[in-house]
Amino acid sequence: MTSKARVLVAFILNISFSLIELVCGLLFRSSALISDAVHDAGDAVSIGFAALMENLADKPANKRFTMGYQRFSLLGALATGVILVFGSISVLVFSIPKLFNPQPVNYSGMLILGLFAVATNVLATLVLKKGHSHNEKILSLHFLEDTLGWLALILVSIILHFKDWYVLDPLLSVLISGFMLTKSLPELWKCLLLFLQACPQDLDTEQLQKELLSIVQIKSLSALQIWSMDGSHHKALVRLTLKENTVTNQELTKEKIRQCLLEHGISEVTIDIEGKV
Structure with a gap:
């Protein structure tokens, strides 16, 4: 039903x-x-x-x-x-x-x-x-x-x-x-x-940030914004800088971020990588 x-x-x-x-x-x-x-x-x-x-x-x-x-x-x-x-x-x-x-x-x-x-x-x-x-x-x-x-x-x-x-x-x-x-x-x-777009209570943002920073290609995170559309469909915005900003590193990092967030129940993410390739 x-x-x-x-x-x-x-x-x-x-x-x-x-x-x-x-x-x-x-x-x-x-x-x-x-x-x-x-x-x-x-x-x-x-x-x-x-x-x-x-x-x-x-x-x-x-x-x-x-x-x-x-x-x-x-x-x-x-x-x-x-x-x-x-x-x-x-x-x-x-x-x-x-x-x-x-x-x-x-x-x-x-x-x-x-x-x-x-x-x-x-x-x-x-x-x-x-x-x-x-x-x-x-x-x-x-x-x-x-x-x-x-x-x-x-x-x-x-x-x-x-x-x-x-x-x-x-x-x-x-x-x-x-x-x-x-x-x-x-x-x-x-x-x-x-x-009011507060972060869902079932998500530990500090732990999530640690997991993202453990990705070897990431140098720093300047923004991690998480909100829920209806209590069950979560979205996120991640803004970061890479240690080596290459096309290969960008694609690899984006895939790892999506996988990490998916494990925390976040199905849709916007990734903004700062700096020029």
Whole structure:
């Protein structure tokens, strides 16, 4: 399944469940379901935007976007992350007052809906987990959140079957939203850094520079710039001087540099050799 198809599956599942949650939340009088429905509705908008960005990311380069559209996927991930964080904060604001005034809920209906939701969300998480783009990773994180939330909701509904601890319903919303903030904020920060063309975190630039300088023909490096288009496709610019600037040395050095960078996951490199032959 392509990246675009995975994101489309995520969108359809998310918008469908947000409507189901809202209706069931009103019927079952569950603040956890209502707040999650609002959360998911916002996520559905961001996922739809992410699907559009994935579609644009496949377009070839043109005169206006000479480097292609790959970074549109990263833009979609950034937007999704922002809405995920905002949704979690909104749920906290909605649920905390409920802790001090809990209301009875329909725990039997919550249990049935929870079992159905867990099966669907596990399937969606497995589908998206096969993807490698930041867009798919952050969407997978969203469905992981939903799965954990539904498992907790099932547990709460079982407890409410035997005890009138209705405070567990808003407490569940607070705990899940707090947990997701700890997960989504670092992912959002990582997307933001990549969007600002920071070097990918999985690359050790100092080690890479040492490996390049170990190539016998290279005298010095004046620039080593690395950035990522979408979190998985990395590019680099290398500017250097040679000990002996000959045509043979240039071709040999370029081949060694490309091989070295490829081993570090950098598939495209621009090499600028300073000085005259």
